[in-house]
Amino acid sequence: MKDGKSLSNTEFIYTYVRHTDEYDLCRLEMRSFFGFDKQSNVLKSDIEIHPSRSPFMKERLDVLYQGDHLEAILEQVKHLQLEGATFKVASLNTFALDTTEKIGHPERRSIEREVGMCIQGDPDFNNPEVVFGVVQLDDQWYFGKLVESEAVWFHHQKKPHMYSTALSTRVARAVANIAVPHPADVRAIDPCCGIGTVLVEGLSMGINIVGRDINPLVVLGSRKNIAYFGLEGEVNLGPIADVVEDYDVAIIDMPYNLFTHITPEAQLEILKEARRFVKKLVVVTIETIDHMVDEAGFRIVDRCIAKKGLFLRQVLVCE
Template structure:
């Protein structure tokens, strides 16, 4: 499949060559908004600029985050739609077909207004207008009265297939939350190693592997490891990356770890076991994302962890605390 960048596109004198920028849009359910903002802040190094958009010179594949909905590789800016249309006259797509999409983010417009703006800009572009399956899709957005126009990248969201696992817990991490946790633990995709010492059915591992991250999973529960292996094989990943082991006896060191502390809705998780797991995690990794269903700040501090960020997610009355620590 060819992408917009594969075609011969001329942007004329308005092309921004000295300082490239990307405009990202994002969306989330209110129950996961804290996690969304926390994840995007780690990925981009700063908090989002608006309620549903952020601007960055840094490129992040919109498929990485479960919350990113689009990215515009900004080539032109203007203070009015008329100025935007005038600049669009310098875009020459030669024999490529195209369409212009006004994103539903930033400054809000009615459906009729958005379609009208698309036509105003699209009429000035040299190319073959085509709404269905065009060769090139151009995105535009207005934020605070400033318009931006450029190549539009939309996520394929292949990770959504991970929702239908052969094996799963009813209270297990969703593929969306698991993916966000991996991005918190490993915001930069370099040569890093990731540990999930209580991996359960492998939800976190599947998201990590799908992003090309070297990860390993352990769990003390044989049934969980059996289920994890089934899930990993289902998606074509190496099922030898998981093994039965108590994290307190695990040796070695990893760049990052994600620990979803065990919980039981019918009994209390012993405090001594919790502290021992946090101490073992401190020995195994310098950076960690820790998930709990109970307050944890004092225990984290007493076991040598520094809390960088904290948020909560909700699913009905079930609340998860998420701690990013080093």
């Protein structure tokens, strides 16, 4: 099954960990991935997303069995065919999931042992070939293969070239997902890419994205950042007005007055130029630019606030 596509009746359970300031951004990413969001920290969907793509996902459970009580799970796992693979079982109830309270450590270990003893195979707690998960959500129990998230964005914080005003890697990764939730056959561009924070996150997730900037120094820095992480990506030098190809989506972290001395007229021109070559645009801005978006010929179809303390950024999804 390819990431982002529902090709079977498999149900996936995603758990989330996010800071209060990230709540709004996380829900916009949910809507982009799944078409809906949840106020809680657990979500069910038949759409498969690798949890490492999201800076907010903790894990994904690929549900194999479901029951009204743990005993029903124990009966079903007896029929698992591991074909010689080693395994371990992990309980997901390590913190409160929506209205389901956290299960204490001793009880979680007991549940893991009970389930593991019913599986025909060789347990390996250190290097298992298959990791299974078991979770209680309200009055239901679920068991399946567990896919844990790797904080790829965290490793990208240590770039050789940095801007103090650049998006954080967590925000950049979420914005890339909001713009391109399902990358197959999607061509994206960041025409004001700066030091390449969005490019690095997008390329690391297999998104077909190119960059452009008018500053030769940041173009060079962006190229070096991409290469530093073993990625390959195109970053061109030149203004957005020089873009001649069409793309499916553009991501623009809008330059703003405090550091770039850009005028409102220049901001509007960026949006108008983007309208030439994309149908979908995701804009990150510290100012309210709704009137500019409308004047450029776009319509805001979704939005959120990305917070960092008292500093607020708006993320606008435009079509």
